[in-house]
Amino acid sequence: MKKIGITTTVPLEVLLAADCQPVDLNNVFVGDSRPERFIAIAERDGFPLNCCSWIKGIYGVCLETGIKDVICVTGGDCSNTIMLMEVLRLRGLNAMPFAYPDRPDVDEMQHALLTLAVVLGTTLEAAEKVREQLRPCRKLALKLDDLTWRENLVSGWENHLWLVSTSDFNGDFQKYEKEIGQLLDEVSQRRPRPDGELRLAYIGVPAIYAHDLYRYVERYDGRVVLNEIQRQFAMPEPGASLAEQYARYTYPYSIRERINDIKTELERRRIDGIIHYVQAFCHRGIGDIIFRDAFDLPILTIEGNDDFFLNNHIRTRIEAFLDILHRQRSDTTKTRSVKKS
Numbered sequence: 001m002k003k004i005g006i007t008t009t010v011p012l013e014v015l016l017a018a019d020c021q022p023v024d025l026n027n028v029f030v031g032d033s034r035p036e037r038f039i040a041i042a043e044r045d046g047f048p049l050n051c052c053s054w055i056k057g058i059y060g061v062c063l064e065t066g067i068k069d070v071i072c073v074t075g076g077d078c079s080n081t082i083m084l085m086e087v088l089r090l091r092g093l094n095a096m097p098f099a100y101p102d103r104p105d106v107d108e109m110q111h112a113l114l115t116l117a118v119v120l121g122t123t124l125e126a127a128e129k130v131r132e133q134l135r136p137c138r139k140l141a142l143k144l145d146d147l148t149w150r151e152n153l154v155s156g157w158e159n160h161l162w163l164v165s166t167s168d169f170n171g172d173f174q175k176y177e178k179e180i181g182q183l184l185d186e187v188s189q190r191r192p193r194p195d196g197e198l199r200l201a202y203i204g205v206p207a208i209y210a211h212d213l214y215r216y217v218e219r220y221d222g223r224v225v226l227n228e229i230q231r232q233f234a235m236p237e238p239g240a241s242l243a244e245q246y247a248r249y250t251y252p253y254s255i256r257e258r259i260n261d262i263k264t265e266l267e268r269r270r271i272d273g274i275i276h277y278v279q280a281f282c283h284r285g286i287g288d289i290i291f292r293d294a295f296d297l298p299i300l301t302i303e304g305n306d307d308f309f310l311n312n313h314i315r316t317r318i319e320a321f322l323d324i325l326h327r328q329r330s331d332t333t334k335t336r337s338v339k340k341s
């Protein structure tokens with residue numbers, strides 16, 4: 001299969017139907033043992049210091065790994081990708097645009113899917129068949145998510161890792177299905193995590209220091225039981241067709257769609273507090289104003305740039321935030337027991 005890089009989640013069913021193997025360039029970037037080298041390649045080639053590290057990382061991965069074809073999501077993700085696409089073309093890559101519609105409209109989504117299918121030389125009928133093949137993988141990923149918040153059997157990091165990987169199923173969906181199946185068997189043997197743990201929601205793009213973040217939170221008796229965007233990658237609302245599935249996927253559309261989805265999950269998962277991650281120099285950071293207006297729960301906003309680990313400043317802020325949430329919880333428990341007596 002021909003490898004095609006993707007700059008964020010795309011309708012991978014269409015790519016697979018065209019006998020192409022999607023490769024999520026973000027995951028290659030942060031999954032590398034020395035991810036900073038990809039940023040260095042981009043900066044050496046002229047990318048500004050104040051450009052988002054994900055964009056620079058993707059560029060570096062494209063050049064370093066020799067990938068020839070890339071689908072650049074120019075609508076519904078990041079305006080920087082438009083210029084990234086132009087530079088990749090300058091370097092001789094076949095960089096193809098894909099744009100989600102402006103709003104979650106099934107007909108418009110159908111049109112976008114059809115355009116992509118024509119560009120890649122396949123049909124939507126073939127893509128619908130692939131959708132059926134991927135269904136078990138998506139179900140298992142969502143089962144893992146369920147076991148995270150309903151049964152308290154899965155860590156926040158595991159939840160992040162397996163859900164974020166559904167953007168390309170780590171390059172082999174059959175292997176993914178087998179491996180996540182094995183993990184679920186192992187998870188079902190675990191003892192549930194302690195009741196006293198704080199239940200946290202993580203919203204925003206995946207953190208550049210995700211590996212460190214989830215573990216650090218757990219050191220202070222907190223656990224992420226909702227990974228908003230990662231969960232969306234797994235397509236929790238599949239609908240009756242590919243077009244419906246991608247119209248119900250909240251990430252590319254207005255922040256209102258995301259807020260409705262997050263609110264439902266905050267309540268369902270009995271969340272104590274929210275961590276909002278923003279990437280330095282990213283337009284999505286401005287959305288923090290809207291999130292703070294929309295949610296009644298305490299929110300900690302943290303930023304990352306090109307640091308692949310938590311610095312002391314962010315560690316202290318996380319500790320203080322979790323401390324406040326623990327105190328709030330114990331005050332609520334005391335008030336309840338006073339009322340009872």
Ligand code: SF4
Nearest residue numbers: 052054077078279282
């Ligand atoms: S973090 Fe923001 S600026 Fe960076 S690639 Fe994603 S959307 Fe674009």
